[in-house]
Amino acid sequence: MGRSPCCEKAHTNKGAWTKEEDQRLINYIRSHGEGCWRSLPKAAGLLRCGKSCRLRWINYLRPDLKRGNFTEEEDDLIIKLHSLLGNKWSLIAARLPGRTDNEIKNYWNTHIKRKLLSRGLDPQTHRPINAAAAAGGGGGGSAAKDICLDFRNAAAPAKSSNEKATLSLSQEDTKCNSGTTTEESQSHQQQKDDQTALNLGLSIGLSTAAETPSSSNTAESVAPPQAPPTAAAVGYAAMTQSVCLCWQLGWSPSGKLCTKCHNSYKWFP
DNA sequence: AACCAGATCAACCGCTCCATT
DNA sequence: CAATGGAGCGGTTGATCTGGT
Numbered sequence: 001m002g003r004s005p006c007c008e009k010a011h012t013n014k015g016a017w018t019k020e021e022d023q024r025l026i027n028y029i030r031s032h033g034e035g036c037w038r039s040l041p042k043a044a045g046l047l048r049c050g051k052s053c054r055l056r057w058i059n060y061l062r063p064d065l066k067r068g069n070f071t072e073e074e075d076d077l078i079i080k081l082h083s084l085l086g087n088k089w090s091l092i093a094a095r096l097p098g099r100t101d102n103e104i105k106n107y108w109n110t111h112i113k114r115k116l117l118s119r120g121l122d123p124q125t126h127r128p129i130n131a132a133a134a135a136g137g138g139g140g141g142s143a144a145k146d147i148c149l150d151f152r153n154a155a156a157p158a159k160s161s162n163e164k165a166t167l168s169l170s171q172e173d174t175k176c177n178s179g180t181t182t183e184e185s186q187s188h189q190q191q192k193d194d195q196t197a198l199n200l201g202l203s204i205g206l207s208t209a210a211e212t213p214s215s216s217n218t219a220e221s222v223a224p225p226q227a228p229p230t231a232a233a234v235g236y237a238a239m240t241q242s243v244c245l246c247w248q249l250g251w252s253p254s255g256k257l258c259t260k261c262h263n264s265y266k267w268f269p
Numbered sequence: 270a271a272c273c274a275g276a277t278c279a280a281c282c283g284c285t286c287c288a289t290t
Numbered sequence: 291c292a293a294t295g296g297a298g299c300g301g302t303t304g305a306t307c308t309g310g311t
Contacts, residue, residue: 016279016305038296054297055280090299105300106278 013047017056021046025053026061059102066098070107078104079112083126 013021028044034057037050046053070078074096081092089101089108096104113123122129 014281036296037298049281051282051297052280058298059279087300101299102279110277 012041012049012052014052017060021048022056022061025057029057029061055102059100062100064098065100070099070111074099075112075115078108079116079126082108082112086124 024044024046028040028046032043037054039050040046040053041048041050044053048056077096078092081095085091087105089105093099093101093104108123116123116126117129120129121127
């Protein structure tokens, strides 16, 4: 059944790249650009798998790579992004110019994990380790679950009629944490600070055609629909319909939406 | 100097996603 | 609509480096 292998394994080199191979790849991409990776090795005269060429180029040879140690700012940004996105290294890398997903992944596993552990935080959930254990059982899920999507509260009488179906990760909006120990409260405070500093303008597009907002959509301007749904309405919608979560993180050049959202929110290009 | 353990990072592997046919 | 193939992603591996004994 399977598909043909991505390359002829019998005739490909493996392991570390030689200078000559690097040079061949660089020369080829300089003159032809990044085209079809599958056919590139042959065209470039390399006995390598296309995937291997792609990886080598992206992770090591690309001219715009920033080599060297990560700065404190980059550290913090990675932690914040990871708390929101989980192990979506490519998305995280997209926010760090000159850094690759592989580099960030390695850095996370070797440095940041330890850093968070030393702060008493679970690297996966970004919650205090005690709380993570207490929340326990199946609670070892991805960090992305940290984002509070608690529509049960929304279904209750709304605190404010202006509540929107928009996730802006400010302190007020992250109500899921409930740590109580001193250690927890310290790291909780840290977490709050982190989240306060970063507003990625996450938005939730309910997959209903009932709303037709008219503003443009950018990371900074995730405007509510003209007549914002009440929290109760949002909660009701969430309970009665499938919810489509489109994260408008603001860095996708294509800004693609799922088909449902695209159809529902007609103001998107 | 020799050995070992832990840390680091480049590269591989298998899988999924998505466009095309 | 299903099959196919290429690209990309995330997890894992293994070679190399570094620091401690």
